[in-house]
Amino acid sequence: MAKRIDISGLNAYYGSFLAIEDISMTVEPRSVTAFIGPSGCGKSTFLRTLNRMHEVTPGGRVEGKVMLDDEDLYGAGVDPVSVRREIGMVFQRPNPFPTMSVYDNVAAGLRLNGKYKKSELDDVVEKSLRGANLWNEVKDRLNKPGSGLSGGQQQRLCIARAIAVQPKVLLMDEPCSALDPISTLAIEDLIGELKEQFTIVIVTHNMQQAARVSDRTAFFNLAAVGQPGRLIEIDDTERIFSNPSVQATEDYISGRFG
Amino acid sequence: MSHATITPKSASSLHGARLPRWFPWAAAAASVALGFGISALAGLHSDIQWALIAAVLFLIGSYAVASAVEGKRQAKDRTATSLVWVAFLLAVIPLASLIWETVKQGVKVLDGYFLTHSMGVVADAEPGGGIYHALLGTLEQVGIAALISVPLGILTAIYLVEYGRGRLAQAVTFFVDVMTGIPSIVAGLFILSLWIIMLDMGYSGFAGSLALSILMIPIVVRSTEEMLKLVPNELREASLALGIPKWRTILKVVLPTSVGGIVNGVMLAIARITGETAPVLLLVWGTATINANPFDGPQASLPMYIYLQYNNGSEPAYDRAWAAALTLIAFIMVLNLAARGIARWKAPKTGR
Ligand SMILES: Nc1ncnc2c1ncn2[C@@H]1O[C@H](COP(=O)(O)OP(=O)(O)OP(=O)(O)O)[C@@H](O)[C@H]1O
Numbered sequence A: 001m002a003k004r005i006d007i008s009g010l011n012a013y014y015g016s017f018l019a020i021e022d023i024s025m026t027v028e029p030r031s032v033t034a035f036i037g038p039s040g041c042g043k044s045t046f047l048r049t050l051n052r053m054h055e056v057t058p059g060g061r062v063e064g065k066v067m068l069d070d071e072d073l074y075g076a077g078v079d080p081v082s083v084r085r086e087i088g089m090v091f092q093r094p095n096p097f098p099t100m101s102v103y104d105n106v107a108a109g110l111r112l113n114g115k116y117k118k119s120e121l122d123d124v125v126e127k128s129l130r131g132a133n134l135w136n137e138v139k140d141r142l143n144k145p146g147s148g149l150s151g152g153q154q155q156r157l158c159i160a161r162a163i164a165v166q167p168k169v170l171l172m173d174e175p176c177s178a179l180d181p182i183s184t185l186a187i188e189d190l191i192g193e194l195k196e197q198f199t200i201v202i203v204t205h206n207m208q209q210a211a212r213v214s215d216r217t218a219f220f221n222l223a224a225v226g227q228p229g230r231l232i233e234i235d236d237t238e239r240i241f242s243n244p245s246v247q248a249t250e251d252y253i254s255g256r257f258g
Numbered sequence B: 001m002s003h004a005t006i007t008p009k010s011a012s013s014l015h016g017a018r019l020p021r022w023f024p025w026a027a028a029a030a031s032v033a034l035g036f037g038i039s040a041l042a043g044l045h046s047d048i049q050w051a052l053i054a055a056v057l058f059l060i061g062s063y064a065v066a067s068a069v070e071g072k073r074q075a076k077d078r079t080a081t082s083l084v085w086v087a088f089l090l091a092v093i094p095l096a097s098l099i100w101e102t103v104k105q106g107v108k109v110l111d112g113y114f115l116t117h118s119m120g121v122v123a124d125a126e127p128g129g130g131i132y133h134a135l136l137g138t139l140e141q142v143g144i145a146a147l148i149s150v151p152l153g154i155l156t157a158i159y160l161v162e163y164g165r166g167r168l169a170q171a172v173t174f175f176v177d178v179m180t181g182i183p184s185i186v187a188g189l190f191i192l193s194l195w196i197i198m199l200d201m202g203y204s205g206f207a208g209s210l211a212l213s214i215l216m217i218p219i220v221v222r223s224t225e226e227m228l229k230l231v232p233n234e235l236r237e238a239s240l241a242l243g244i245p246k247w248r249t250i251l252k253v254v255l256p257t258s259v260g261g262i263v264n265g266v267m268l269a270i271a272r273i274t275g276e277t278a279p280v281l282l283l284v285w286g287t288a289t290i291n292a293n294p295f296d297g298p299q300a301s302l303p304m305y306i307y308l309q310y311n312n313g314s315e316p317a318y319d320r321a322w323a324a325a326l327t328l329i330a331f332i333m334v335l336n337l338a339a340r341g342i343a344r345w346k347a348p349k350t351g352r
């Protein structure tokens, strides 16, 4: 049940500061799209406009269109809460709910959205934890606090929490930047499996990671500090990494940047 | 031939001469002894004088010895440490002696009888009687004040932290700040003119509760606000990103994360208003008999009881005033301990 996202003419502001300007691209369903680009070019900002989290920031404002299949997320009468149920998000730093157990963390999205039977919840929790490759490590401590897990486990717990509500799209903002190589590998494998079901967008600073996990790669850049970030190009990952059409992209991925 | 490691003959630069660990204690003991000696010789009688002399001697002496033995930097370090200790002692001594004095004087008549009987027909100058009526009044007045202030205060804080933007939030913050500074007697006068004079409602425990609420609300708002601000934004975003509505996010994620601190703040606010005397004097009026109905007729309260008994001036009344004071302090201490317990119990769990 993955969905396509069509973005056109998107601007995002923080107060009066234009952070990203005029972005248009298509995110294909059942694939992994990677966002790369220098720090501060607006990758996180752009990612957060895709599930209407940008407006949670004070002063956050968006112009333009984001079509999820054939619905405009910024259309009149669209409820941001239902948008976020369709489009899940995993953050850079693992952020399990500190007052909740492992089980409750995974069940949180469902439980806080309506009534579910205990047996249904049990199933969803197990399925999501298995989906996040975490089940074997936590099955004996489901009732222990989620914040007692290691950083990598916590991040996979957050992924389990995000996929438990069965979103159509999963947005990940540098999900591995706080993790060791082994956890990173576990999450990369996981992304490979998850793309069978979800549309995945991942922000990463790690070129190898983008090359390993993504099908398509988008390169963002900004002309100068204080200028808005822009999409430079988006293409199949192989082409971006072997033969990009813009010189700046090649400079960036080969490390000849700035 | 093996390369022998060359060890410098001179003392390593990482090791300087150090004073032994007992040095501060020895210095303190010596300066106390000297302080005693000097004040005895000079014929000074006050405890404060020898203590101050000892404190000054201690500071100067340990600086002098340390700079001679250890060097300037360590001496400064020691002086800073000693200053902190002296300041700590200066703060604790009055507190400890206050508690000591209250306990010493208070236990004379404090017993089960004292706690379970009112003054009734006992004249203030006679022994006997108790504080049951005052205890009951205080519990009811403070309880009602808490029932009014806690929801109002917590909801206001939630508004300010989670929703408040722009003019209205600024106005609310400003008024809370102003309310924090209201002297308790002014709060009492305000309710007196509004409730008793304008609305013609008569003296009652409830009128006292209203005035106490005015004092309690800003404390609850402030402390709850601080606790809510401590909840990391990431948790709110994690919850919102799951498609959980904002109000549920606040109810299920933000409040549970901060509940320990909020309860702690509420308890401290209660402890703070329990000892308020002025508004109670103005509005509750006081009585020697048991009035269990806070909405009708004068009640008693502990702070007022202490004041009235002390004013009476007879020996038995003095004893009762001290015993009531001890009860009040014990009550507030229990509240504080409970607050700490709850804060620890509800703190977000991090262990395995
Ligand atoms: N809350 C905010 N308020 C104001 N400006 C912000 C805020 N968050 C980000 N910005 C600005 O928006 C621009 C884009 O930031 P963003 O976080 O999207 O960059 P990024 O590409 O994700 O960088 P990084 O790779 O370092 O995470 C930056 O200039 C940043 O200073």
Ligand SMILES: [Mg+2]
Binding pocket: A043, A044, A045, A173
């Ligand atoms: Mg970022």
